[in-house]
Amino acid sequence: MKKGRIIGLSGPTVSVDLPGLQLYERVYVGHQRLAGEVVRLEQGKAVVQVYEETRGLALGEPAEGSGRPLTVRLGPGLLGGMFDGLQRPLQALRRETGPFIRSGTDPFPLDLERSWNFSPLKSPGDSLSAGEIFGTVEEGAFLHPIRAAVGGTLATVHRGAFTLDSPLATYKEGGELFAWQERPVREPRRDITRLPTADPLVTGQRCLDFLFPLSKGGTAIFPGGFGTGKTILEQSIAKFADVDIVIYVGCGERGNEMAEILEEFATLSDPWRDTPLMERTIVVVNTSNMPVAAREASIYTAVAMAEYYRDLGYDILLLADSISRWAEALREISSSLEEMPGEEGYPTYLGSRLSAYFERAGVVACGEGTGSLSMILSVSPPGGDFTEPVTQACLRSAGALYLLDTALAHRRHFPAIHWGQSYSLYEQDLGRHFCSEVSGDWDPLRSRCRELLQQETALAEVAEIVGLEGLQDRDRLVMHAAERVRREFLCQNAYSEDAFSTPQQTLERISTIVAFFDEALARLEEGEALDEILKG
Numbered sequence: 407m408k409k410g411r412i413i414g415l416s417g418p419t420v421s422v423d424l425p426g427l428q429l430y431e432r433v434y435v436g437h438q439r440l441a442g443e444v445v446r447l448e449q450g451k452a453v454v455q456v457y458e459e460t461r462g463l464a465l466g467e468p469a470e471g472s473g474r475p476l477t478v479r480l481g482p483g484l485l486g487g488m489f490d491g492l493q494r495p496l497q498a499l500r501r502e503t504g505p506f507i508r509s510g511t512d513p514f515p516l517d518l519e520r521s522w523n524f525s526p527l528k529s530p531g532d533s534l535s536a537g538e539i540f541g542t543v544e545e546g547a548f549l550h551p552i553r554a555a556v557g558g559t560l561a562t563v564h565r566g567a568f569t570l571d572s573p574l575a576t577y578k579e580g581g582e583l584f585a586w587q588e589r590p591v592r593e594p595r596r597d598i599t600r601l602p603t604a605d606p607l608v609t610g611q612r613c614l615d616f617l618f619p620l621s622k623g624g625t626a627i628f629p630g631g632f633g634t635g636k637t638i639l640e641q642s643i644a645k646f647a648d649v650d651i652v653i654y655v656g657c658g659e660r661g662n663e664m665a666e667i668l669e670e671f672a673t674l675s676d677p678w679r680d681t682p683l684m685e686r687t688i689v690v691v692n693t694s695n696m697p698v699a700a701r702e703a704s705i706y707t708a709v710a711m712a713e714y715y716r717d718l719g720y721d722i723l724l725l726a727d728s729i730s731r732w733a734e735a736l737r738e739i740s741s742s743l744e745e746m747p748g749e750e751g752y753p754t755y756l757g758s759r760l761s762a763y764f765e766r767a768g769v770v771a772c773g774e775g776t777g778s779l780s781m782i783l784s785v786s787p788p789g790g791d792f793t794e795p796v797t798q799a800c801l802r803s804a805g806a807l808y809l810l811d812t813a814l815a816h817r818r819h820f821p822a823i824h825w826g827q828s829y830s831l832y833e834q835d836l837g838r839h840f841c842s843e844v845s846g847d848w849d850p851l852r853s854r855c856r857e858l859l860q861q862e863t864a865l866a867e868v869a870e871i872v873g874l875e876g877l878q879d880r881d882r883l884v885m886h887a888a889e890r891v892r893r894e895f896l897c898q899n900a901y902s903e904d905a906f907s908t909p910q911q912t913l914e915r916i917s918t919i920v921a922f923f924d925e926a927l928a929r930l931e932e933g934e935a936l937d938e939i940l941k942g
């Protein structure tokens with residue numbers, strides 16, 4: 407263990423005289439052993455960004471290197487868990503120490519007392535290679551495959567009940583295998599085979615599934631100004647998306663808002679299974695009053711957990727609310743290190759960090775099957791200005807943009823997704839999928855729906871000058887049908903029965919509106935009065 411002293415202090419940035427440290431190594435500083443991370447190495451000293459409140463820390467107090475970067479502990483028991491950005495288990499801490507996390511607390515994130523059931527797939531004498539699955543553990547509705555961290559020839563293999571602190575197998579060469587493993591959070595998995603994205607991730611939001619679909623393994627962002635419904639949309643997707651596991655990152659949200667979200671999550675039932683939603687959800691929270699370094703780390707802690715389950719063959723959705731707060735944390739750290747600022751004070755590496763993060767999404771091969779990690783991140787641009795650096799940097803990497811419009815939110819059109827300015831790069835591929843799986847009408851109806859909305863936008867400009875009555879009957883009919891598309895199809899009240907729509911229901915709803923339009927147009931052309939037609 408490398409030991410040294412604190413030689414400089416400036417807020418959460420601490421200099422230590424510890425030789426031999428590595429960049430991003432985890433370091434403990436002060437008598438309280440506050441955790442931090444090496445963010446810069448200089449001749450004779452290392453600069454450490456401390457994850458916790460540094461008030462009371464003094465020069466000369468001890469510092470200690472751990473020899474390891476920031477890691478997550480992965481294994482049975484993560485599901486249903488709530489953690490902070492450093493993977494400290496919030497429910498357990500609350501039981502033991504109350505609602506505030508004491509500085510220097512570093513408990514094991516998984517429950518070591520809980521008993522699990524192990525079914526081995528291997529026997530003594532079998533040889534195992536690193537990464538090979540050697541048994542399974544039942545984790546709620548899931549079968550949790552356990553991979554060997556290192557290879558060797560098995561000497562003993564456990565069967566039945568166990569706790570996480572006892573080994574499941576031992577090797578003849580020496581060494582033990584546990585049900586949990588440790589992974590550095592900032593390092594993406596490299597030993598994976600990537601596959602193209604092919605299947606849709608059904609969100610239950612008509613506007614998204616029909617107009618701007620997302621692939622399993624795809625990435626999307628939704629930027630929106632204050633009160634445009636980011637949190638509600640994110641929660642609706644968390645509740646209804648057809649994935650195996652949801653990982654929700656509350657990054658820098660207000661504490662009371664986050665508490666409400668957590669309380670609500672705990673009461674929700676899973677629309678796809680007959681169990682509480684929380685059983686297949688992991689929550690990572692770092693509210694705005696928690697130190698910035700932990701907030702910056704929180705999205706990495708979450709994605710490392712997501713990759714773990716993805717590589718076990720599950721479909722994972724990672725939701726982060728909001729990535730702007732993460733970028734602000736990065737900016738704060740960068741400015742405390744006196745780095746050269748880029749646009750609006752964000753570090754010049756903001757774009758590359760974000761694209762490296764998005765890169766961690768995707769579909770991978772897992773034995774016979776596949777696993778996927780999809781990402782939906784909300785962005786809160788100050789003043790609703792979408793030209794700001796975080797939105798722009800996200801746009802360069804994300805596969806879909808769901809732009810939340812303030813004017814729509816003011817008119818209480820929710821979800822306030824702007825149909826004219828949003829897009830999805832997965833639309834064509836997924837259109838083919840929906841055409842073969844749901845109905846061949848999917849693509850043609852989508853074109854008709856878009857056409858009505860575009861015509862309405864053009865006609866609205868004319869109507870502003872000549873008035874609605876000044877429009878021709880055919881145009882008035884278009885306006886009427888487009889309004890129905892907006893009100894009855896695109897709007898979806900998150901607090902009603904209509905909060906979720908299956909692709910079949912989505913198709914039926916839009917085809918009813920388009921069929922009404924076609925029939926009305928035919929009657930109009932036969933000479934019937936528009937008012938009569940609309941009355942019927």
Ligand SMILES: Nc1ncnc2c1ncn2[C@@H]1O[C@H](COP(=O)(O)OP(=O)(O)OP(=O)(O)O)[C@@H](O)[C@H]1O
Nearest residue numbers: 631632633634635636637638820821898899900901
């Ligand atoms: N799908 C929806 N159905 C009904 N109401 C909605 C919907 N989406 C948003 N709202 C309304 O809009 C309000 C604001 O939503 P929300 O809190 O999600 O916005 P936000 O963009 O996260 O806000 P902030 O910028 O403060 O974080 C909600 O309280 C709710 O009344």
